Amino acid sequence: MLKNGTDLNYETNFQLLCAVILSAQTTDISVNKATPNLFEKFPTPQAMAEASLEEIRQNIRSIGLSNNKAKFLKNMSQTLLEKFDGEVPENREDLISLPGVGRKTANVVLTNGFNIPAFAVDTHVNRVTKKLHFVPQNSSVEEIEKLMSDKLPEQMWYPAHHSILLFGRYQCVARKHDHNECLQRIKESLPEDEVAESAFEKMALELEDPSTISF
Secondary structure (H helix, E strand, O other), X not given: OOOOXXXXXXXXXXXXXXXXXHOOOOOHHHHHHHHHHHHHHOOOHHHHHHOOHHHHHHHHOOOOOHHHHHHHHHHHHHHHHHHHOOOOOOXXXXXXXXXXXXXXXXXXXXXXXXXXXXXXXXXXXXXXXXXXXXXXOOOOHHHHHHHHHHHOOHHHHHHHHHHHHHXXXXXXXXXXXXXXXHHHHHHHHOOOOHHHHHHHHHHHHHHHOHHHOOO
8 A cells, every 4th residue: 555644545546536636625535435336336446437436436425515426526637637647647737637636635645645845734724834833924825835945854855744734633623722732732742952941942832822923
C-alpha cells in the first residue's frame, strides 16, 4: 500500500485520487468503509469512466454528497483518459484541471502519491493555524499554504500539515473545549530545549494578548 501519512486506504495513485475526492466534507473512516467495494469494481480510470453514475453512486451512497461525488469520479476518470493517457499527473496545475480536484486534494496527492513536498490546507488546518495565530485570521486557504510553507523548511511541509490536521481532528476540535488542554498537549510534545521553550512562550503570549502578534 502506498500510504505515507494519510489515513485513507488505497493501492494506486488513481485510487488515492478517488479517495481524497471522496473525503471532502466527510471522515476518512467513512471513505475507507466505502472504497473497498468501489475499487474492486472500478480499480482503474477506464473501469470508472465506463461505469454508470448510478453504479458509482451505489458504491459510495454511505458517504455524504454521493451524487456529486459520483459525477466527479466519472468525469475525473474520463478526463484522465482523454488528456493524460489514464495516468494521474504529478504536477499541481494538471491535477487541479481534473473535475472535483482542488488545491488541497492536489497537494495531498502530490505528497502521498509522488513524494513531492506540499502543505495541504483542509478545514482542520485552516482552523487550527488561525486559532494558534500561526497566520492572520483573514487568511485565505492559499495564503495559509504560502505563509506556512515560507515559515517551514520544505521537508517539514507534509509532517506539519499532518500533525496540525490530527491535532485539530482529535484535540483542538471545532466544538467548545478547554483550550488550555490543547496548549498543555503542545507543551508536552515539544523537545526540552531553549528554542522550543521560547517558541512555546511566544505562542502562549500571543494567544493571551493578540496585540503582540507579528507575522
